Structures are given as C-alpha cells and as structure tokens.
Amino acid sequence: MRGKPCSHPSKLLEDHLINTKNIALSIAGHYGLSLSEKEQAALLLHDLGKAHPAFQKRLCRACPDAGSCPQVCRKSPPDQVYTGHAAPSASLAMAYTKDVVLSEAIRRHHGALQDLNEVKAYWVNGTYADRVKELEAIYSWPGAAALELWEQVPRSWLENFPGEDDWYNLCFDLLEMDMPGDDPQAMSKLWIDLRKIYSLLVAADRWDAAVGKEWQTDGLNIEPLRIQGFLETIKDKAQELGRGGLAQWRTAIYDQVLGHAGEKMTAPGLYTLTLPTGAGKTLIGLSTAALAAKRFFGTGIIYVLPFISLVEQNAEVAGQLFGQVQEDHHLAYQDIDELKQYSEDVPRQEFLSFFRYWDAPV
Incomplete structure (x- = not known):
C-alpha cells in the first residue's frame, strides 16, 4: 500500500x-x-x-x-x-x-x-x-x-x-x-x-x-395566493388590451380543468392534458403540477419542453408562480453582473450555473 x-x-x-x-x-x-x-x-x-x-x-x-x-x-x-x-x-x-x-x-x-x-x-x-x-x-x-x-x-x-x-x-x-x-x-x-x-x-x-458541503435545496414552496394573484394580473392586462372576452374564455377553461384535475388525480400516475392553442396550457399545466405536488407531497416540479424557443416564455410563467426556477438550456450565458448582485464569489457561482444539481424546486 x-x-x-x-x-x-x-x-x-x-x-x-x-x-x-x-x-x-x-x-x-x-x-x-x-x-x-x-x-x-x-x-x-x-x-x-x-x-x-x-x-x-x-x-x-x-x-x-x-x-x-x-x-x-x-x-x-x-x-x-x-x-x-x-x-x-x-x-x-x-x-x-x-x-x-x-x-x-x-x-x-x-x-x-x-x-x-x-x-x-x-x-x-x-x-x-x-x-x-x-x-x-x-x-x-x-x-x-x-x-x-x-x-x-x-x-x-x-x-x-x-x-x-x-x-x-x-x-x-x-x-x-x-x-x-x-x-x-x-x-x-x-x-x-x-x-x-x-x-x-x-x-x-x-x-x-x-461546493464541498452537504447538498441542500430550498424545497418546493406552493403559495395558492401567489398563483391566484398572477391569474388576476393576467385578467387585468387582458382587459387593458381589450381582450376581456379571451380572458374570460381562458379563465373558464382554467377553472374547469383544475376542477377536473382535482377529481381525477386521486393517486400519482400519468395524466394528459389536451387543449387548443391559446387556451393557456402553460399556466394550466404548471398549476395542475402544483396541485399534484401538494396533494402527493412532491418535492419538485420538472417541466420538459420539446423546443428551446419555448423555454424562456414558460420559465417566465413558472417564475411568477413559484419564484425560484432553474432553466437548463441557457445557464452558460448567465449574466456575470447578475451573479455579482448575489455573491462576491463570482467564479464559483458561474461554475455552479453551468450544471444541473437538482437543488432548484422547479
């Protein structure tokens, strides 16, 4: 030896x-x-x-x-x-x-x-x-x-x-x-x-x-009032743009789907959602995921998309609903000035941003 x-x-x-x-x-x-x-x-x-x-x-x-x-x-x-x-x-x-x-x-x-x-x-x-x-x-x-x-x-x-x-x-x-x-x-x-x-x-x-220390995560924090507040904000913006009818249609679909989800999701499993374009699938999907996570004691939400072009838009919605969201596709391009706002150890934070450590809740 x-x-x-x-x-x-x-x-x-x-x-x-x-x-x-x-x-x-x-x-x-x-x-x-x-x-x-x-x-x-x-x-x-x-x-x-x-x-x-x-x-x-x-x-x-x-x-x-x-x-x-x-x-x-x-x-x-x-x-x-x-x-x-x-x-x-x-x-x-x-x-x-x-x-x-x-x-x-x-x-x-x-x-x-x-x-x-x-x-x-x-x-x-x-x-x-x-x-x-x-x-x-x-x-x-x-x-x-x-x-x-x-x-x-x-x-x-x-x-x-x-x-x-x-x-x-x-x-x-x-x-x-x-x-x-x-x-x-x-x-x-x-x-x-x-x-x-x-x-x-x-x-x-x-x-x-x-990192050199125990792995830790902030955990998934689902706040119903935050989700409801975001829904109200969307409605108000639609009204300002003269799209009140569209907002009402989306709200009706949202309420109907979430109601059905509450009835159908009695156990963890595979569930599908099919809606026409413009019906608000991103918001409904994330809200349904939040419902499932809360009901079945989920510790995180993983949202997978087929195209990178959709990530920014969907991540923005997720950020409004849950706060802390990690986007995997663009991490290498994180703004150094933004990193400096959160930590003096920029090289280390930049290194961490290049990889998925499963510590973000969404």
Whole structure:
C-alpha cells in the first residue's frame, strides 16, 4: 500500500468518494428515489482510478499542501501511462458489482452516455490486457478502508479482479446473454436505471468538488395566493388590451380543468392534458403540477419542453408562480453582473450555473 491519494487539491480521495455517495443519497431521497447497496458501492468506487501516481502528481501542482504529501504519491514510473481515471474505476466496479449499468455510468461520468453498440464494443470487445494494465498503475492505500467495501483492503486492485476468461465471460453474459434486447419495456427500464444513477453520480460528484458541503435545496414552496394573484394580473392586462372576452374564455377553461384535475388525480400516475392553442396550457399545466405536488407531497416540479424557443416564455410563467426556477438550456450565458448582485464569489457561482444539481424546486 502507499500513502494518501487526493481527489482534488487538499481533499482526500476516500473523503470525496464517501461524500459523493452521501450527496447522491440525499438527492435521491429528496425526490423519492432509493439506492441499492450495489448502487451505493458503485458510487464509492467511481473515482478510485485517481489513486494513480500521474494523477496525484498533477494535483500537487495546484495543492497548497503538496509539501506534506508522501513523495511516493507523486512518482510516476515511465511504464505507468495515465489515460484517465474513469475506465479503471469502471472496471473495478464491474468486478465488484457485476452490473454493467453501474459500471457504464462510472465509465462515462465525465462524458456523454453511449449507445448500446458502443457499450458492447468497449466491454465485450475490449482487450483484457488493457484493463489489467490500467489497474496495475492504481495503488491501494490504508484510507480505502473507510469505504467499508472489503473486510481487508486489497494490497493490489488485481487481487480480486477476474481472470481473463472469467472477465470475458462476465462482460459477454451481461451484454449479450442477459440483455433483454427483445423486450422493449425491460430495455426501457435499464435505460432509465442508467440515466438515474448517471445523473445522481455526476451531480453528486461535481457538487462535492464545487461546493464541498452537504447538498441542500430550498424545497418546493406552493403559495395558492401567489398563483391566484398572477391569474388576476393576467385578467387585468387582458382587459387593458381589450381582450376581456379571451380572458374570460381562458379563465373558464382554467377553472374547469383544475376542477377536473382535482377529481381525477386521486393517486400519482400519468395524466394528459389536451387543449387548443391559446387556451393557456402553460399556466394550466404548471398549476395542475402544483396541485399534484401538494396533494402527493412532491418535492419538485420538472417541466420538459420539446423546443428551446419555448423555454424562456414558460420559465417566465413558472417564475411568477413559484419564484425560484432553474432553466437548463441557457445557464452558460448567465449574466456575470447578475451573479455579482448575489455573491462576491463570482467564479464559483458561474461554475455552479453551468450544471444541473437538482437543488432548484422547479
């Protein structure tokens, strides 16, 4: 075993792995999701590949505590080429969990997900020798015991790694023999499972790196008086523009739909709303979502649109109804002057604005 590896400057790797798991659990719990023991184990393994001499050497350049780190963490033998930490972490997760969904989420957690053919090309057709070479360069360290995944931390990550035949059989069975390719419903569930763990992993991983504290959200605050006040404002504006008849028609539809929704939505489920253009579907849809969230103790509202051109308009309405709303499509273009109004730490706030952390209620 070797000395202490870090995940980020001045942050121990085991601390980051544990924090990521706990943050993912918090996000999942907030939205009514659960994480199995295997999923939690995968979260604890997601960055184990950072225990590589070359990666540690790179971290030391920006770390104020570099002088106190063991020298062995910064030595990178010529034959130990660093090609990234996601792939070896994914291999360890595959060997530990025997779950391709979890392993693939780890392998791609710094990039985009791939389609099934690309996934098969990596796991089924990939070279075993490459996986072994990647793991040979990753060192074990005493602090890994804090992950509580092993009775005794392996002295080498190859100790419990499958042999060549077992590895190929494992990958082939998971992606060819056991893959329910002829069952669209089962395949859809696998895809949803992958998206769930991938989203939780990426959000938790980056939250710990960028924020460095427990995940928190303001929560969904539904104020009936606020919604009613917005409705009155719309009516008044319509009257001023000479569109009183249109306003009355929309109000009648609004009241009728919300009344039906109150009767029909007796349990969580899939409900549809069909209305003609101009009837106020945005306002009715968001109000119905608020009704459902309040009735079924929802903790957030996710509003998905088919076109970016619709987002600004719909987000403006949502902002009037709920206050805090996060728009995903335009975050990279957030006004720096606007950020300065809320925080002196503009670089950090700008970084946070680039990514969805599931902490906004709408």
